[in-house]
Amino acid sequence: MRIVAIIPTRWGSTRFPGKALVEIAGKPMIERVWAKASAADGIDEVIVATDDGRIADVVRDFGGHVEMTRDDHESGSDRIAEVAARIEADAIVNVQGDEPLVRSSDLNRLAALMRAEPVVDVASLCHAISAEEAANPNRVKVVRNTVGDALYFSRARIPHPREAKSARYFQHAGIYAYRRAALMAFPDLPVPAEERAEALEQLRFLAAGYTIRLVETAPSGPGVDTPEDVATVEGLLDA
Secondary structure, eight states: OOOEEEEEEOOOOOOSTGGGGEEETTTEEEHHHHHHHHTTTTOOOEEEEEEEEEHHHHHHHOOOOEEOSSSSOOOOOHHHHHTTTTTTSEEEEOOOOTOOTOHHHHHHHHHHOOOOOHTSSSEEEEEEEOHHTOOOSSSOOEOOOOOOOEEEEESSSSOOOOOOTTOOOEEEEEEEEEEEHHHHHGGOOOOOHHHHHHOOOOHHHHHHTOOOOEEEEEOOOOOSTTTTTTHHHHHHHHO
């Protein structure tokens, strides 16, 4: 089985334009993410998918593989689907370009799951959080069945605890591994009302009947959403 990691990245960002090229401890953020994906033994190739020539030039300078995409994609999944349509891969791992603390070991676990479990359409990660953290709508929660398949994702605190300390909470970490067929189908799937309400594209897969298997792991650290996040991430790199 051939597994390719694709890192979707763009220049535009409401809170932090051009963040893909911001330096994290002396290296562009996109280079740090690329290096983590490249270090994963279960990944056969790493590709950066972008619509911006400035990002493409930097990736080529450090020796990375770039695929240019359209500039009108609504999501990272749509962007990597465009690239996946023109490469050879049995499964694709979507690695977020603003997650320089992503662990190569977690990418290996997703790749291993895709190789071992042919019934799984999509795989992703989650980790335990406190009830206080679960109350934050910016932390996407997931509820799973007994084998780890997602039942629902929400910005709300799920499950609801009818009694004090009766619930466990898991945050979804937005790294995905897709079967090629599932990813290629994604752009044409109907957008359910739940996705529109929650602004969570993974609900589109669930509504269409696809299986999303969650691998439990430890928190990897924050991504870079604002300029202020750079110092936080640099401090964790040095830890």
